[in-house]
Amino acid sequence: MNKFSLSLRIVLPVVAIASFAIVFNGYLSYAKFEKHLSQVELSRMRFSVDEMKNNLETGLRLGLQIRALSNAQEIVTSSAQKDRGVLSIEVIDHEGKVIFRSGAPVTEKTYPRGWRTAVLGRQKPLETLSSDAFFLMIPLVGMTEDSSGALAFRYSRDGHDRTMQGVLRALFPLNAIAIALSVVIGMVGVFWLMRGALRRIHGVEQYVDKVVAGTVTTSGHDALLEVDAAVAAAREVARVAGTPLHQSPAGGV
Numbered sequence: 001m002n003k004f005s006l007s008l009r010i011v012l013p014v015v016a017i018a019s020f021a022i023v024f025n026g027y028l029s030y031a032k033f034e035k036h037l038s039q040v041e042l043s044r045m046r047f048s049v050d051e052m053k054n055n056l057e058t059g060l061r062l063g064l065q066i067r068a069l070s071n072a073q074e075i076v077t078s079s080a081q082k083d084r085g086v087l088s089i090e091v092i093d094h095e096g097k098v099i100f101r102s103g104a105p106v107t108e109k110t111y112p113r114g115w116r117t118a119v120l121g122r123q124k125p126l127e128t129l130s131s132d133a134f135f136l137m138i139p140l141v142g143m144t145e146d147s148s149g150a151l152a153f154r155y156s157r158d159g160h161d162r163t164m165q166g167v168l169r170a171l172f173p174l175n176a177i178a179i180a181l182s183v184v185i186g187m188v189g190v191f192w193l194m195r196g197a198l199r200r201i202h203g204v205e206q207y208v209d210k211v212v213a214g215t216v217t218t219s220g221h222d223a224l225l226e227v228d229a230a231v232a233a234a235r236e237v238a239r240v241a242g243t244p245l246h247q248s249p250a251g252g253v
Contacts, residue, residue: 014190018182026175034164038134041160042127045136048086049153052079053138056091056151060142066093066100066149076102087133087154091140094120094148106154111137119150133157 052075059069066072072091080086080102088103096116110130115137118124123139133154140149 014186015179015183018186019179022175022178022182026171030164030167030171033167037160037163038129041134041155041157042136045134045153045155048079048083049136049138049151052076052089052153053140053151056140057142060140060147060149063143063147065142065147066091066140069100072100073102076100083155085156085159087156088152089154090152092120092150092152094145096120099149103154106152110135110154111152115150120148123148129157134160 055075056066056069056072059071060066069091076089076091080089086103088101088106090098090102090106091100093099112118112126112128112135115126118126119137119139123141125136125138128135133156136153136155138151138153140151142148
């Protein structure tokens, strides 16, 4: 096994592990940033929806039904016009029928499963993220069941996607540079670690060749020391390379 192939056997697993760690860390950073960005955008949605909710529930608390809210359409239309990211706003009565709407029509398939039970029945808000929009549905609570309903709010995720694409474009070259540096550092580190051991093995090989050729005379004790040094150096290289060396019963390799 030459020096290059041995170094390659050591470097490849190290580089593979380092590359996986770098890519995995980049993915975690990307996912964490997207989670925080989604929370910020949902918080902004909740603020807009809460303002509409309070305005609509002012009449509902007086016992009026949703159909009787004369200013509901104006509230919905005004809120949708304030932000270009708003795709649609719908006011739904206690039976699940859309009474007031602003923006593009939404089919019931767009709503999350079980929304009637969760929002209209248990009066719990629902938040989902689809391929094109953030969706938020909150209950409208009135004096009676007939005066209750829900408010459905869809917000475009175009801005969200553009931001995440910019983050991805920024992370990709940084990860590529980090992987390239790990390859260079791994090669240099392995060469530095193996240089001494390989030099010792090469020196012992030259010495043994001279002894065999008869150009150098040595005692048995000195020869044993030289062989032990070669074995120790070889074992060190094998340990680094991950290749076990088996010792013969006579003490050889």
